Amino acid sequence: MATRSYGWVSEVSAVWRKDLRAEFRTKYAINALIMFAVTTLTVVSFSIGPYAIAREVMAALLWIILFFSAMSGLSRAFIHEEETRTVNALRLSARPSVVLVGKLAFNISLLIMLEAVVVPLFLILMNLHIGNYSLFLLVLVLGTMGLAGATTIIAAIIAKASSKGALFAVLSFPILLPLLVMAINGTKLAINGAPVAEGLPEVRMLISYTVVMVTASLMLFEFVWNE
């Protein structure tokens, strides 16, 4: 069992590394993500620059930017396989659960790269001071996990459909709404400098949301992947 689970982990990391390598050759997804995020950020910052807005609104703005940027790039992981016709090869060489977790890890990596650029820029451009950095980072990381965890299976679904681009956001939004609400709430608390203990309900909900979504994805992914 130990060797088998080791095998599973190394297979997952093989899929993850394959995707990262393919991504760094073209830099298609990461460019799309970051450029989209920076453009949105610029529009937001430019249009509300002259007005003083409440600090609480900043949390909502940050997550709206992250949500739409994620929508512009995260479906890439599966669409890419369909476009280059490598789906069958991947289907032959890896188990469904391995593919799903590998792609999930890749999507999380993409989002972390995105946030490394966008979040500092956001803080600078919006002139925002965070009251509690550890809660802020905790919510950001958990929100990222949930965002990727819920959208990876949607990406797999829409890769098989026509009109992929528009459909991804349409299908993802109703599913992501609870996550967005929790993440915005948690970020709001962090901006106001609440102690971590006060944000615990949000943190707990974010964790359970992610666990539930990833478990459901693992159970259902086979039906999508083998279609």
Add this chain to the structure above:
Amino acid sequence: MFWQILLGLWMTLVIAGAFLYAPPAEGLGELSRIAFFHIPVAWVAVLAFLVSMINSVQYLRRRNLDNDLQAAISSELGLAFAILATITGSIFAKATWGSYWNWDPRETSIFVLLLIYGAYFALRSAIEGEERRASLSAVYSIVAFVTVPFLVFVAPRVYYSLHPDPLVNTRGSLDMDARMLQVFFASLLAFTGLYVWIYRLHLAIARLGLKVGATGQTATSGHSEAHTKEG
């Protein structure tokens, strides 16, 4: 035929009872009468979602396209009832709280239900091939269903609810007058019956469409034809 006539009479009684028999609620007055229609319609919208989800699970287990047909039909009905619930709720909101829409937790959840139904049909129309369409939309329907409990928990944390207490509330007591309860449960039964009737009618038509298609061509192309007729 017997059941349809019975349902028609029953519905007439419910409508008459809602306006003439049941007393107006304290505080809300005559406005409370909308509850006899609004709550059953909302209940059916959720029931249809549940039926659709169960059929989706059954489809993935048995790969029987009939389950997919049932899931799609139930979703269509659910969408219609969800729209009715949204409209009746919105009218009530305008009359009591002064605005048609203010993101009350219950308004949020019915709105998300509408979005899920919309996304479900957008997905269905974007996939070629009925087996692929069936399994992908089944997966989406299940994933969407899984998130609903989170929404129920999350939404009240953001906006305070002005919505009247649910019928069976946390105190475990029923706040309705006996006559109101009679009308309310009769209405619940009537609307559930209406749902079952339309559902079965729809299903019979879709199955007949399958059969008609199957005589001329292969069974699979007939199925897709029935689907396009379904819209």
